Structure formats: structure tokens, C-alpha cells
Amino acid sequence: MSAPNNSYDPVEVAALRPEEVARMRDHALEAIANARNLAQLKEVRLAHTGDRSPLALANREIGALPPSARADAGKRVGAARTEVAEALQQRQEELEAERDARVLVEESVDVTLPWGRRPQGARHPITTITERITDVFVAMGFEVAEGPEVEAEWYNFDALNIRPDHPSRTMQDSFYIAGGSEQASGMVLRTHTSPGQIRSLLQRELPVYVVVPGKTFRSDELDATHTPVFHQVEGLVVDEGITMAHLRGAIDAFVTEMFGADLRTRFRPSYFPFTEPSAEVDMQCFVCRGASVGDPTAACRTCSSEGWIEIGGCGVVNPRVLVACGVDTDRYSGWAFGLGVERTLMFAHGVEDMHDIVEGDVRFTQAFGMEI
CATH class of the missing domain: 1.20.58 (Methane Monooxygenase Hydroxylase; Chain G, domain 1)
Known part of the structure; x- marks a missing residue:
């Protein structure tokens, strides 16, 4: 070896x-x-x-x-x-x-310099843009309606033709208010501003032209594009002879007033329990106006070079909703729409992260000043 x-x-x-x-x-x-x-x-x-x-x-x-x-x-x-x-x-x-x-x-600072002990304030941009959206429809003849943030399930779901087995009614999507002795109270933090439609139809004389701004709640995680507490603006028209053409005209007027003239809109078929037919509303990108589509040298961050931006949902009010509110469907018809305020703010001002909107940093709100 x-x-x-x-x-x-x-x-x-x-x-x-x-x-x-x-x-x-x-x-x-x-x-x-x-x-x-x-x-x-x-x-x-x-x-x-x-x-x-x-x-x-x-x-x-x-x-x-x-x-x-x-x-x-x-x-x-x-x-x-x-x-x-x-x-x-x-x-x-x-x-x-x-x-x-x-x-x-x-980053040195001269601490001996005089400074204002009362810094200039700033309104939160959510408040400002909600009022701007509301003002557009008030100028068209709408009235502003409000409703409670804690709603009965009948207003939030049943009257809006949302069936008991609908996924949105589960605890994974909605915040329910507990009752005594661990029994359900029949109350929920409203998941949309649509209950304002029901209350308006029950409390007002026809015809009804209302816009309903407000805070809504859903069981979402806070991330760059979602938050469990957000804001919507709901619109409702119920009158004689109302058609989807009237809805299209109102949406076009809103887009022109908020984002500028000559911006096209389009409706894409969709589904909502409280409207039939239903549609998603897109508007032409107000930054590139569609010029970035298919052009890698002209990429648009606002619309991701798709040329269109989704701004909300709409449709003709489902007759079942009108019947639930005691409205004669042979005589009256209507339409409704819903817009996300945070989405509108993010598009209009280039805000990229939802955290900036909700975390209360005064440096974020001061950029918007005291606009009224």
C-alpha cells in the first residue's frame, strides 16, 4: 500500500x-x-x-x-x-x-432666525377634491345628500338587490357591528355610499337628483393602492323618461370640468346588483391623451400607456331597487354612478402611494394648500 x-x-x-x-x-x-x-x-x-x-x-x-x-x-x-x-x-x-x-x-439650520409660530395650515386634499366633485354636480342641479356611516344591513345590502349569499356580505369583506350577547346587531359599517340612494328615495319627493359624498369601509389591507377606509361620491337620478344617454352626458360633463376639455369617455359592460345594465366608466388619459399607446418612447406613468383611465362604475337603476323604495317603475326610471375620491386624487395629482393620503403627514397636505 x-x-x-x-x-x-x-x-x-x-x-x-x-x-x-x-x-x-x-x-x-x-x-x-x-x-x-x-x-x-x-x-x-x-x-x-x-x-x-x-x-x-x-x-x-x-x-x-x-x-x-x-x-x-x-x-x-x-x-x-x-x-x-x-x-x-x-x-x-x-x-x-x-x-x-x-x-x-x-442641513444646517440657523436656530437664531425668527420663525412663524403659527405655520400656515392646509386642508386635506380628500376634502378639497370631494367638494370639487360635488360642486360639479350641484352646478347641474343636483342636491347633496348624506347618510350615517353605521348602516342597517337592509339599506346597505337588501334594498340594493345584494342577495344574502353575495360574497360582499361576508365578514371577510365587511365590518359588522356586534350586538348584545354575541348576537348580530344587523348593523354594518357602510361598504359604499349607495345606501344614500335608498334613503334619498324614501325621504324625498320624486323626481330625485342627488349626489352623496362620504366615507366607506371595507376589510382591505392598507397598501399602495388599497385602504380599509376610503371615500366615494355617489350620484342618483330618478325621474320620468330617464335613459342611459342622460347618464353619458352627465359623466362627460363631469370629466370635462374635472380634467379638461375634449377628453373622450367610454363605457365597458360590467355587473352591479343595483344597476341593470351596468358599465365601468373609462376616460381618455388626460396626460398623454392616448398618444403613448404602442409607443415605447412615450411611456405614460398615469395610464401605464394604455390610453384610458378607469374612474368608476355606473348604470341604469335596477327596477328591484326602485320597487324596494316604493317607486312606480312603470312611470319612473333612473341611473346611478359611483366614483372613488382617492382614485381621482391619485390620477389628478400623481399620488403613487395610498400611505401618503392616510398617514397624516402635514408635508403631504401642505403641498395642496388651502384651496377651497
Whole structure:
């Protein structure tokens, strides 16, 4: 039986040659010295101390050597890696000190200067844009109607032709108010402003032309485009001889007033229990006006280069809703629409994250000022 190969020369492994280890170490030290900011230093750290760095790969080769050769190779690679780590730490401290000194200069504040003890206030843009939307329809002859935020299930679901087995009535989608002795109270935080339609039809003389702004609640997680508490503006018309053509005219007038003239609108067939027929309303992008469609050099962030923006839902009031409110469907007909206020705000002003709207940072609201 042959004896172990104790005379194996480690320099035969290219990555473990003294000159190669020194070269990898010097290359790492040079990259560290040339890093001009912390971001560059982070890239250098990953490149020269990460699992796929040259010295880390060389260190893996040591295990393939015979026992008598491992000690020297390990010391050589270990010393190089220690030197690189120390250089990284030293450069990290230098760059952090430079950053802190620069911040002190660039963000310095003269605390001796006089300042206004009563900073200028700002209205929340949700309030402002809700009033703007409402004013558009008031100018058309509508009245403003309001309703409670805690609604009976009959107003929120049953009268609107939302059946008991509809998914929106589950606890995963709606916030229910608990009753005594763990019994259901029959009350829910309204999931839309549509109960305002029912209350208006029950409380007002026909014909009815109302717009219903308000806060609504749904069991959604707060993220960039969703929030459990949001705002809607609902519109309702019930009169003799009302058709979908009247609805189209009102939507066109709203879009012109809010976003500018000569913007086209379109209706896409949809389904809502309280309207039949129903449609989703799109308007032409008010930024690119459709010019970005199919043109990669003219990408539009507002409409994602689709040329259209969805603004809400609408349709002819379902006769079952009118019957629930005691309206003679042989004589009267109507239409309704619903607009999301947060969606309108995000489109009109380029707001990209719902957190900015709901977290109460005064720097966000101050950008909108005191517009009324």
C-alpha cells in the first residue's frame, strides 16, 4: 500500500499560490480605496468578501489539500481575508464620517432666525377634491345628500338587490357591528355610499337628483393602492323618461370640468346588483391623451400607456331597487354612478402611494394648500 502524499506542493493549486493570493488581496484593497461613497463600498464588500468572491473561492480549495499542506495555505488566505476585512472597516468609518460632516453642512439650520409660530395650515386634499366633485354636480342641479356611516344591513345590502349569499356580505369583506350577547346587531359599517340612494328615495319627493359624498369601509389591507377606509361620491337620478344617454352626458360633463376639455369617455359592460345594465366608466388619459399607446418612447406613468383611465362604475337603476323604495317603475326610471375620491386624487395629482393620503403627514397636505 502506498504512503500518503505528504509531499504535495500547495502551489500547484493556482488559486493558492502566494502571488495569486497577494494579487486578489491587492485588487480588493484597491477597490476599497477607490470607493467614493457607502453605496459603492457595499458593492465592493459583496464582490470581495461575499461567498463568490475570489478569496472565498480560494479558501474552499484548502480542503482539497493534504493535511501537511493545509496549514500554510490557510494562514496565507486567512491573512489576506483579514487584511481586506480591516480595510473595509476602516473605509466604512471614513465614509460615514464624511457623510455625517456633509449632512451637518447641507442641513444646517440657523436656530437664531425668527420663525412663524403659527405655520400656515392646509386642508386635506380628500376634502378639497370631494367638494370639487360635488360642486360639479350641484352646478347641474343636483342636491347633496348624506347618510350615517353605521348602516342597517337592509339599506346597505337588501334594498340594493345584494342577495344574502353575495360574497360582499361576508365578514371577510365587511365590518359588522356586534350586538348584545354575541348576537348580530344587523348593523354594518357602510361598504359604499349607495345606501344614500335608498334613503334619498324614501325621504324625498320624486323626481330625485342627488349626489352623496362620504366615507366607506371595507376589510382591505392598507397598501399602495388599497385602504380599509376610503371615500366615494355617489350620484342618483330618478325621474320620468330617464335613459342611459342622460347618464353619458352627465359623466362627460363631469370629466370635462374635472380634467379638461375634449377628453373622450367610454363605457365597458360590467355587473352591479343595483344597476341593470351596468358599465365601468373609462376616460381618455388626460396626460398623454392616448398618444403613448404602442409607443415605447412615450411611456405614460398615469395610464401605464394604455390610453384610458378607469374612474368608476355606473348604470341604469335596477327596477328591484326602485320597487324596494316604493317607486312606480312603470312611470319612473333612473341611473346611478359611483366614483372613488382617492382614485381621482391619485390620477389628478400623481399620488403613487395610498400611505401618503392616510398617514397624516402635514408635508403631504401642505403641498395642496388651502384651496377651497
